[in-house]
Amino acid sequence: EAGVAQSPRYKIIEKRQSVAFWCNPISGHATLYWYQQILGQGPKLLIQFQNNGVVDDSQLPKDRFSAERLKGVDSTLKIQPAKLEDSAVYLCASNGPLEKLFFGSGTQLSVL
Amino acid sequence: GEDVEQSLFLSVREGDSSVINCTYTDSSSTYLYWYKQEPGAGLQLLTYIFSNMDMKQDQRLTVLLNKKDKHLSLRIADTQTGDSAIYFCAEMKSNYQLIWGAGTKLIIKP
Numbered sequence: 001e002a003g004v005a006q007s008p009r010y011k012i013i014e015k016r017q018s019v020a021f022w023c024n025p026i027s028g029h030a031t032l033y034w035y036q037q038i039l040g041q042g043p044k045l046l047i048q049f050q051n052n053g054v055v056d057d058s059q060l061p062k063d064r065f066s067a068e069r070l071k072g073v074d075s076t077l078k079i080q081p082a083k084l085e086d087s088a089v090y091l092c093a094s095n096g097p098l099e100k101l102f103f104g105s106g107t108q109l110s111v112l
Numbered sequence: 113g114e115d116v117e118q119s120l121f122l123s124v125r126e127g128d129s130s131v132i133n134c135t136y137t138d139s140s141s142t143y144l145y146w147y148k149q150e151p152g153a154g155l156q157l158l159t160y161i162f163s164n165m166d167m168k169q170d171q172r173l174t175v176l177l178n179k180k181d182k183h184l185s186l187r188i189a190d191t192q193t194g195d196s197a198i199y200f201c202a203e204m205k206s207n208y209q210l211i212w213g214a215g216t217k218l219i220i221k222p
Binding site for chain 1: 116142143145147152153154155156157160162201202204208209210212213214215
């Protein structure tokens with residue numbers, strides 16, 4: 001069974017630039033999550049989708065972050081414009097049976 | 113609050129048992145999970161326990177749940193160098209929200 005796919009693996013940008021991350025969840029998983037993980041911390045939920053609808057985006061900084069999941073399959077997360085404090089690993093996960101989350105390898109973002 | 117708390121570090125000798133502890137706050141949690149994160153990698157689900165269980169064993173892993181004290185532990189028997197990682201505890205609340213601890217870094221001494 002293929003896992004959660006994410007790209008790119010690494011991204012380096014300057015502050016005020018834009019960046020986009022892509023995620024393809026495990027086939028058949030209806031729930032998709034985007035997490036932000038800052039070094040030394042646990043993951044912080046940014047947004048949760050159920051199919052193509054948003055379930056929880058209460059911690060998404062909506063002035064600069066946006067996410068979509070068209071057709072209820074793959075998803076993109078965008079940051080525009082990026083700030084230094086956005087440097088983190090962005091993890092995508094999808095939800096299997098018994099609410100078990102399966103994570104992708106993440107995108108490591110460095111904002112200079 | 114909604115905190116899940118873990119110690120930041122645990123150091124054990126190779127071959128000994130490791131016990132990683134976690135406390136949580138929501139007595140109505142449905143599932144509790146242990147995830148492992150190796151350097152530069154995503155989070156890997158190690159094991160989970162349903163809230164009406166008090167113990168679960170899976171090869172070298174033993175999970176103990178004390179609902180009264182809201183305490184969860186992960187025991188790794190015969191700890192190996194490959195077990196070096198950060199271990200995250202997470203609780204699934206009744207509204208399906210997942211609350212994460214900050215992670216415990218397991219350091220293996222030769």
